[in-house]
Amino acid sequence: MHVQSGYLRRGIIGNLNRERIQQVNRFFNLILSMRKILRRFIRIFLIAVVAGTFFLLLFDLVFFPLPSERLSRQSSYFIYGRDSRLLNCFASQDQYWRLPVKLDSISPLLVRTVINTEDRWFWYHPGVNPVSLLTAMADNLKNRSIVRGGSTITMQIARMMEPKPRNIGGKLVEIFRALQLEMHYSKNELLEIYFNLVPYGGNIEGVGAAAYFYFGKTPYELTCSEAAILAGIPSSPNNFRPDLNPEKCRSRRDRILRQLHRQDIIDKETLSGALKEEIPVERKERPDHAPHFCQSIMSELSSNLWTGVIRSTIRMDLQALCERLARSYASVLKDKDINNLSIVVIDNHSSELLAMVGSPDFNDRKHQGQINGAFAPRSPGSALKPFAYALGFERGLITPASILDDIPVSYSGYSPENYDEEYNGIATVSEALIRSLNVPAVNLTANLGIRDFYEFLQAGGISTLDRKYYQYGLPLVLGACEVTLADLANLYSALGRKGIYKPLKMLAGSDDNKPYDLLSEEACYLVTEILSELQRPSLQASWEFTRDLPTVAWKTGTSYGRRDAWAIGYNPQFTVAVWAGNFSGEGSPWLVGAESAAPLMFAVFNQIMQGHEHVWFERPAGLGTRLVCACSGLPPNEYCPDVVSDKYIIGITNNNKCDIHRAIVVDKETGYELCRACEHLGNPDTLVMEDWPVRLAGWLSDHSVITKLPEHHPGCSGIFVHGPPQIISPEHRAHFEISKSMPSEYQQILFEASSGLRNRKIYWFLDDRLFASSGINERIFYEPVKGDHTLMCVDDLGRSTTIRFSVR
Numbered sequence: 094m095h096v097q098s099g100y101l102r103r104g105i106i107g108n109l110n111r112e113r114i115q116q117v118n119r120f121f122n123l124i125l126s127m128r129k130i131l132r133r134f135i136r137i138f139l140i141a142v143v144a145g146t147f148f149l150l151l152f153d154l155v156f157f158p159l160p161s162e163r164l165s166r167q168s169s170y171f172i173y174g175r176d177s178r179l180l181n182c183f184a185s186q187d188q189y190w191r192l193p194v195k196l197d198s199i200s201p202l203l204v205r206t207v208i209n210t211e212d213r214w215f216w217y218h219p220g221v222n223p224v225s226l227l228t229a230m231a232d233n234l235k236n237r238s239i240v241r242g243g244s245t246i247t248m249q250i251a252r253m254m255e256p257k258p259r260n261i262g263g264k265l266v267e268i269f270r271a272l273q274l275e276m277h278y279s280k281n282e283l284l285e286i287y288f289n290l291v292p293y294g295g296n297i298e299g300v301g302a303a304a305y306f307y308f309g310k311t312p313y314e315l316t317c318s319e320a321a322i323l324a325g326i327p328s329s330p331n332n333f334r335p336d337l338n339p340e341k342c343r344s345r346r347d348r349i350l351r352q353l354h355r356q357d358i359i360d361k362e363t364l365s366g367a368l369k370e371e372i373p374v375e376r377k378e379r380p381d382h383a384p385h386f387c388q389s390i391m392s393e394l395s396s397n398l399w400t401g402v403i404r405s406t407i408r409m410d411l412q413a414l415c416e417r418l419a420r421s422y423a424s425v426l427k428d429k430d431i432n433n434l435s436i437v438v439i440d441n442h443s444s445e446l447l448a449m450v451g452s453p454d455f456n457d458r459k460h461q462g463q464i465n466g467a468f469a470p471r472s473p474g475s476a477l478k479p480f481a482y483a484l485g486f487e488r489g490l491i492t493p494a495s496i497l498d499d500i501p502v503s504y505s506g507y508s509p510e511n512y513d514e515e516y517n518g519i520a521t522v523s524e525a526l527i528r529s530l531n532v533p534a535v536n537l538t539a540n541l542g543i544r545d546f547y548e549f550l551q552a553g554g555i556s557t558l559d560r561k562y563y564q565y566g567l568p569l570v571l572g573a574c575e576v577t578l579a580d581l582a583n584l585y586s587a588l589g590r591k592g593i594y595k596p597l598k599m600l601a602g603s604d605d606n607k608p609y610d611l612l613s614e615e616a617c618y619l620v621t622e623i624l625s626e627l628q629r630p631s632l633q634a635s636w637e638f639t640r641d642l643p644t645v646a647w648k649t650g651t652s653y654g655r656r657d658a659w660a661i662g663y664n665p666q667f668t669v670a671v672w673a674g675n676f677s678g679e680g681s682p683w684l685v686g687a688e689s690a691a692p693l694m695f696a697v698f699n700q701i702m703q704g705h706e707h708v709w710f711e712r713p714a715g716l717g718t719r720l721v722c723a724c725s726g727l728p729p730n731e732y733c734p735d736v737v738s739d740k741y742i743i744g745i746t747n748n749n750k751c752d753i754h755r756a757i758v759v760d761k762e763t764g765y766e767l768c769r770a771c772e773h774l775g776n777p778d779t780l781v782m783e784d785w786p787v788r789l790a791g792w793l794s795d796h797s798v799i800t801k802l803p804e805h806h807p808g809c810s811g812i813f814v815h816g817p818p819q820i821i822s823p824e825h826r827a828h829f830e831i832s833k834s835m836p837s838e839y840q841q842i843l844f845e846a847s848s849g850l851r852n853r854k855i856y857w858f859l860d861d862r863l864f865a866s867s868g869i870n871e872r873i874f875y876e877p878v879k880g881d882h883t884l885m886c887v888d889d890l891g892r893s894t895t896i897r898f899s900v901r
Contacts, residue, residue, distance in 0.1 A: 159273045163254045164286050168193050168401030169302065170394070172387050174409045175445075175601060179305075181387035182379050184296070192301030192401045196285040199300060199312040203320040204284065205358055210324045210349055212246040216280060220247040220271035246287050247271040249327075253290045288312075291327045294334035301401070306376045307335060317363055318370035321349040339372045346372070383412050385451025385465040390599065404601035406445035411438055414700055415448040422693045423453035426673060429683035431658075432457075433676050434690075435466030436697060437582040439668040444586060444595035444608075446579070447667075452676075461676040470557045470575035471657045471672065474650030474686065475529045479620050480553070480584070481538045481546060481570050482526050487616040489746045490540060493523045493623060494739035495726040497533035500792040503822040503843060504567055505829075509535040512651075518798045519789065521726060526623050529649075531571055538570040546570060553584040553594060553611055572652055582661060582670035588646070589663040591710070592617045614713045615742045621646040621663075621710055622740075643702045644709055647694065649686025656680045660690035662698055665708055669697045717743045722751040724783065732756055732781045753783050757802070764803050771809035788819045788847040791870045817892035818848035818855050820884065825896040829877055837876055844873040846886045846894070858885040 168191045171182045184190055196204070208215050214222050226243040244252065244267070251270035257263030274283060293303035300323060304312045308319050315323070325345035326333045335342040347368060354364040386407060394403075415436045423434060438448040451465035485491040499517040501508060511517075511531045525533035538546050547562035547569060557575045558565070565574055583597040592612035598604075624646035647662035656678055661670040671694040674684055683689055721728055723735040727747075732754040758767045760775030767777055783799055784790075793799040822845040823829075831840060844857055848869050857864045857873055860883055865873045877900040887893040 157269065157273075159270070159277055160255060161277070164250070164290070166191060166290070166298070170391060170403060171305075171401050172390055172403045172405055174382075174405055174407040174412070176409055177404075178382075178409045179380050180382040180405065180407060180409070180412075181384065182305075183387075183391055189296045189298050190302040190306060191289070191298045192305065193289050193299065194285075194301040194312055196281055196288070199288055200315045200320055202317060202359075203300070203312065203315055203323060206320045206324040206349065206353060207288075208246070209353065209356060209358060211249070211327075215246050215284075218245060220275035221245060221268050245271065247274050247283055250274055250283060250287050250290065253292075292330045293323065293326050294330040294337070307373050309377045316367065316370065317350070317353075317359055318346060318367040321346045321353070321367065322372070325349050335372045336375050339374050343372050381455075382409065383407055383416075383449060384455040385463075385467065386412075386446075386449040386599075388463075389449075389451075389465055389468060406440075406443075406447065406598055406601055407449070408447045411448040411701060412450075415450045415697060418693060418696055418700070419450045419453045422696070426683075426689060429689070430679070430681045431673055431675065431683060431689060432460040433462075433464075433466055434671065434673040434693065435469075435578050436693070437467050437578050437668075437670045438697065438701065439582055439586045439597070439670075441586045441589035441663065441666060441668055443598060444583065444590075445598045449579070464676045466672055466674075466676070467578045469676070470577055471674065472572045472574070472652035473576045473581060473659060474572040474652045474657060475531075475534075476581060476648055476650030476659045476661060476686075477550070477570055477572060477576075478526065478529060478534045479588075479624060479648055480549065481534055481541060482522060482623075483588070483612050483616045483620045484541050484546065484549060485522075485537050486619045486742065487613050487745070488541070489742060491522050491537070492721070492726065492739050492741045492746055493521065493619060494721050494723075494737060495522045496520070496724075497522060497525050498536050498789060499525070499530055499532045500789060502532065502536065503824075503845065504535070504539060505824045505827040506822075506843075507567060509567070509571065516792075518793050518796060523623050523626075526620075527626060534570050535567050538567055543567055543569065549611075550584075553587060554596060555580050555584060572650060578659075578670050578672045581659070582668050585648075585661045585663050585670065586668040587611050588617045588621060589665060589668055591713075613715070613742070615715045615745075618710055618713055618716060619740060619742075624648055643698060643707050645695070645698055647691070649691055651684065651686045654680045655682060655684040658684045658686045658689040660686050660694040662694050664698075664702075665710055666705060667698070667701060669694050669701070671697070715743050716740050722754065725751040725753040727751040727753075730754060734781065753785060754781055755784050756781055757784075759803050760806065763806075765806040766803045767806055768809060771806045774806055774808050786819075787817075788821065791847050795870065817894050818846045818886045818888045820886050820894050820896050821845045821847055823884070823896065823898045825898075827898040829898065829900045831877060831879065831900060841874040841876050842898075842900075844875055844884065844886075845870075848888050854889045856887045856889075858887065859883070861885075 166189075167185045167187070169182060169185045169189065171192055172180045174180050182190075212222070214225075222243070222245050225245070228243065248267050248271040251267045251274060255266070255270060257266050278286070289299040289301070291300065292298055293300070293307075297303050297306055300312045303323055303326070304310050304315060304319075307322070308315065310319070322335060322342060325342070325348075332338060333342050333345050350359070350364055350367050353359045354361065359367070386405070390403060390405065415438060419434060419436055423432075426432070426434065433452050434450075435452065436448065436450040437446065439445065440447050449467050451467050452460075452462045454462045456462060482491070491497070496519050499511070499520045501516060509531050512529070516532065517530070520528070520530055520533055524530075543566060544562045547558065547565060551558055555576050557577060557580065579597060587594045591614040592610055593608050594611035595608040596606045625644060643664065645662040645664055647660060650659035651657070656674055658673040659671070661668065663669070671690040673689040673693070675681070718738055718740055719728060720736040721739045722730075722733040723737045724733070726739065728750045729736050730750045730752075733751050734754070756779050758772060758777045758779055759765065760767055761778045762776055765775060767775055782802060784802060785793055785799060790799075794801050822843045829842060831837075844865070846855055848855055854866060854868060856866045859875070864875070867873055879900050881897065881899045883895060883897050885893050885895045
C-alpha cells in the first residue's frame with residue numbers, strides 16, 4: 094500500500110508539472126502571437142503614418158496647395174512725418190483700410206484678450222479643437238440653427254483666406270486649411286496674420302487700421318477697455334461696431350472685461366476703470382496735412398507695394414508754419430491777380446524735404462488748387478544765373494571784381510537785352526550778378542560753352558531739360574527752359590552744402606544715391622558772398638516777422654511776360670524756395686520775384702530760424718585775397734592808378750595782368766600820338782590812358798564812357814601794331830537755314846565788327862571777293878546763298894579777322 098501511494102503521488106505531481114508546462118507554453122505562445130500582432134500593428138501604423146504623411150503632403154503640395162498669397166492683402170497707405178505724426182492716409186485699391194503691423198507692435202493685453210475670447214486652447218491644438226467643434230455641433234443641433242462655429246483662430250484665418258459657404262463641406266475645407274496653416278506657420282506667425290486680416294466693421298480690416306480709426310492710436314497704445322472692444326468686434330463686425338451700435342459694443346466689451354477679471358488676467362481696479370471708459374461713437378477723420386506732398390508720394394509708389402507705412406521727411410511743425418504763411422500771403426497776392434504760390438523747405442545737411450506747400454488751398458478748384466506747384470515745370474527767369482558765375486569762378490575765368498561786357502552783341506542772330514533795355518558797357522561780376530544783368534550772363538555762358546552749362550544743370554538735378562542743349566541755346570541761362578521749384582531749390586541747397594550735390598530726399602531712410610561734388614567749396618563761397626549782399630526787398634510793414642532777418646544768400650527770378658516770380662534763399666542750415674504765379678499761365682504786372690516771392694521767402698526763413706544759432710559759411714582755405722586794377726579787375730601793371738581788394742581761387746584763377754592801362758607818347762602841342770618812327774616830329778610827353786579791346790572800344794567811346802585815344806601823327810611813316818578788327822556777327826561756324834515760307838529780304842545775315850579807335854574804315858571780303866566797305870560800327874546785311882562761306886574783315890591798316898559760316 095505504501096509503495097502504491099508513492100507511485101500515485103509521483104503521477105499526480107507529474108500531471109501537475111505537465112499542466113504547468115502547458116500553461117507556460119501557452120503563455121509564451123500568447124506572447125509570441127502578441128509580438129507578431131504588435132509587429133504587424135507597428136508595421137501597419139508606420140505604413141499609415143507614411144501614407145498619411147504622403148497623402149497629406151500630396152494634398153498640401155499638389156491637389157490643394159495652400160493659397161498663401163491670400164494671406165497678404167494690399168495695404169492702405171499711411172504717410173507719417175519725421176516725428177511719426179500721421180500726415181495723411183489713402184485707402185487701398187479695393188477701398189479698404191488696412192495697416193499691416195508686426196505682432197510685437199500689438200499690445201500684449203490685446204493678444205491675451207483675443208486668445209481668451211476666441212480660442213483659449215490656441216497654443217496647444219494643431220489648428221482644430223475637436224472638443225470645441227463637438228460642443229458647437231451639439232449647441233447648433235439643440236437650437237436647430239448655427240449659434241456657434243467652434244472655429245479656432247487658425248480656422249478663422251482659413252475662412253478669411255478662402256471664404257466658403259457655412260455648411261459641412263465648407264467646414265471640412267476650413268479644417269483641412271487650418272491643418273495646413275499649422276504646418277506652414279508658427280503660432281506667432283498665425284497670430285500676426287490673424288490680427289492683420291480680421292474684419293472690424295465696414296471697410297476696416299486688421300487691428301492697425303481699427304486702432305487708428307476707432308481710437309486714433311497704434312495697436313500698442315490701446316487701453317484695457319479699447320483692447321476689449323477690438324477683441325469683441327470680429328465675432329459680428331457690423332453688429333458690434335462702436336460707431337453704429339455703441340450700446341451693443343458696450344455690452345460686448347463689458348462681458349469680455351468681466352471674463353478677463355474672472356480668469357485673473359486683469360485685477361478689480363483695472364476692471365472698474367475700464368468699465369467707466371466711454372465708447373467711441375464715431376470713426377476718426379483721416380488727417381489732411383501736406384496734401385500735395387502726400388499726393389506726390391502716392392503717384393510715385395509702385396502698385397506692388399504691400400507695406401502700408403511710409404515714413405517721410407516732412408516736419409509737421411514747419412509744414413503747418415508754411416501752410417499758415419502761404420494762406421496769409423495768398424490773400425495779399427489775390428488783390429494783384431496772383432492766385433497761386435508754392436513753398437519748398439530743404440535741410441541742407443541731409444537734403445531732406447522738410448516742408449512743401451503746393452498751393453495755398455488744395456480745395457480751391459476755381460484756381461486749380463490741387464496742382465502741386467512745387468513739381469510743376471515753369472520758366473525760372475534769372476534764377477539760373479548764379480550757377481553760370483559759379484562755373485566761371487571754378488574754372489578761373491572770373492573773380493568778383495572781373496569785368497564783363499555789357500554791350501549789344503549777336504550770337505547767330507540772338508541778341509540778348511537787359512531787363513531795363515539799357516546797356517552799361519562794362520560791369521563787374523559782382524555788379525552783374527547783384528543787378529541780374531542779362532547780357533553779361535549770356536556772354537559768360539558763351540565763354541563757358543552752352544553744352545557745359547546745360548550738362549551742369551542736368552548733373553545738378555534739373556530733371557525737366559528734355560531737349561538737346563543746342564535747342565535751348567544761350568537763352569537757357571536767362572530761363573528759356575522749364576524747371577520745378579523742388580529741383581531748383583535742391584540745386585541751390587548744393588551751394589549751402591559747399592558744392593556737394595545730394596538728390597532731394599522725401600522718404601526717411603532712402604539713401605540710395607551717393608552724394609558727389611558739383612562745385613568747389615571756393616566757387617560756392619564766392620557766389621554766396623555776392624548773393625548775401627543783395628538789398629532786401631521792401632516788405633510790408635504790417636508783417637511783424639520781417640524784423641531781425643537772418644543772413645541769407647538769395648536770388649530772385651522773373652519769367653518772360655511776368656508769368657512766374659521766384660525767390661530762393663539759403664544759409665548753412667536751410668534752403669527756402671518760393672514760387673508765385675497762376676497755374677493758368679496768366680501774367681500779372683506784379684509778378685516780379687523781388688516783389689511777389691521774396692517777402693514770403695524771408696517770412697519763412699525768419700520763422701524757421703527762431704531757436705537756431707545764426708551761423709555762416711567759413712571762408713575756404715583755397716581762397717586768397719589780392720589787389721587788382723579797379724578798372725579791369727586784373728592784377729595791376731605799373732600804370733594802373735587805382736586798385737581794389739578781390740578774392741580769387743588759389744592756383745585756379747587767371748593771373749594775367751591788366752592790359753587796359755598803358756603809357757602812350759603824345760605831342761604836347763597837337764595832342765597827336767607819337768611812336769618811335771615819328772617822335773621827332775613833335776614835343777613828346779608820356780600819358781597813361783585806357784586802351785580797351787576793339788569789341789568794347791567803339792561802344793564805350795560812342796557813349797562817352799571812356800576818352801578817345803589820340804589820333805596818330807599824320808606825318809608818321811611807320812606802322813604800329815594794335816589789335817585787328819573783331820567780327821561780332823555772324824558767329825564763327827554759325828549755321829543758318831533758309832526758310833521757304835519767308836521772303837528773302839527778311840532772312841538777311843548781319844555783318845558787324847568792332848575795331849580800334851584809330852581805324853576809319855573796314856572792308857568785308859566774302860569768299861575772297863570784296864563784298865562791301867563801311868565805317869566803324871556800321872552794319873552791313875547779306876542776302877544768304879546756300880553753301881559754306883568764308884568772311885574776312887580788314888581794317889584800313891591791313892589787319893584782318895576771318896570766320897566761317899554755312900547756309901542751308
